[in-house]
Amino acid sequence: MNDTRPRHDHAPQRPVERTASAEGALALRPLTARSIVLSTLLGHHPPELPARALVRVGELFGIAEGTVRVALSRMVAAGDLRQSDGSYGLTARLLERQARQDESRSPRNRPWRGDWEIAVVTTAERRPAAERTALRQAMSGLRLAELREGSWLRPANLDRPRPSVATAQCTWLTGTPDGDPAALAGRLWDLTGWADEARALMAALDRADTLADRFTVAAAALRHLLSDPLLPDALLPPDWPGGELRLRYDAFAAELRELLRQYLSPNAARGGAVR
Structure with missing residues (x-):
């Protein structure tokens, strides 16, 4: 994605279907009313918008108003959204996801x-499932890797709180490996596989020529960033693409924010189409 400016055309467009042969092994989820609503709220701070705004966002992608409203009702019933005075916001579980995405x-x-x-892990051996x-x-969520059953570790280069479920079930220690820490990191994480998929996502962003396609690929990029182990530079392979993928995603997020600002403006003409 070289040009991040909003681009306009005469009609909203659905994303083109992508096959494994077209995008390699990328797992690109289909664009649905639910995914549009969820991605919009996850990227919005605070994560709450009026129903009419979410309906208009759906219009950007050719999703009918009725389809968006049905998706909103189902998401409330499923516990994904809460409704208040005509607005919809994320529930606690998805607020945690937003925090993880922001951190990624x-x-x-x-x-x-x-x-x-x-x-x-130092609690009783027979823990409930x-x-x-x-x-x-x-x-x-803490980006630790499991060395063996009940033993988790990672380089101590991240500053984040430990949730109570982790402190209650585990004893925490600080140490250093006797061998090569980079080799240990390579055993704990599939760094080559992660880097290959990140590069494939950036290539897909370059090829995406509609807003719907860019949205679909960018959503996959954000999911991929959630699995970035965030290792120190000294433990990463050369030309690690994590930072570049973040920049590419941030460029798309800025494009979408500006487009939504224009599209949701009270002075914006209804039915404006986007490419």
């Missing part, structure tokens, strides 16, 4: 001096 775009790094944070699942999700 602007991680809070701290100087790395070679230390690793280590978490070892719900507790094990909650811990795994928390560790993923």
Whole structure:
């Protein structure tokens, strides 16, 4: 995506269908009313908008008003959204997701001096499945990798709070590996695979020539950033694409914000089409 300026045409366009052969192994989810509403609110601060605004956002992508309103009702019923005075906002679970997405775009790094944070499960061996699942999700959010069952670690270069589920089930330690830390990082994370997919996403952004296509690829890019291990530079392969992918996503996010600002303006003409 070289030109991030809003581009206008005579009709909203649906995204073109993409196959595995066209985009490699990229997992591009279809554009739906639900995905448009969710992505719009996740990218908006505060994450709450009137129904009429979300309907108009749907218009940008050729989604009918009735389809958007049905999606809103279903998302409220599913616990994804809360409704208040004609506006819709994210529920607590999705507010946590927004916080993780914000962190993936602007991680809070701290100087790395070679230390690793280590978490070892020290609760009873027979933990309920719900507790094990909650811990795994928390560790993923903290970007720790599992060395073996019940042992999690990562370089101590991130500044973020530990959720109670992680502190309750684990004993936390600080240490350093005896061997090559870069080799250990390579065993814990598929860095080559992550980098390959990041480059494929940037190439897909370059090829995307409609707003709908750029939206679809950018959403996949944001999901991919959530799995960036955010390692210190010393442990990353050469030409690591994480920073460039963030810049590409930020450029699209700025384009979309400006387009929505113009499109949702009280003075904007209804039915304006976008390419």
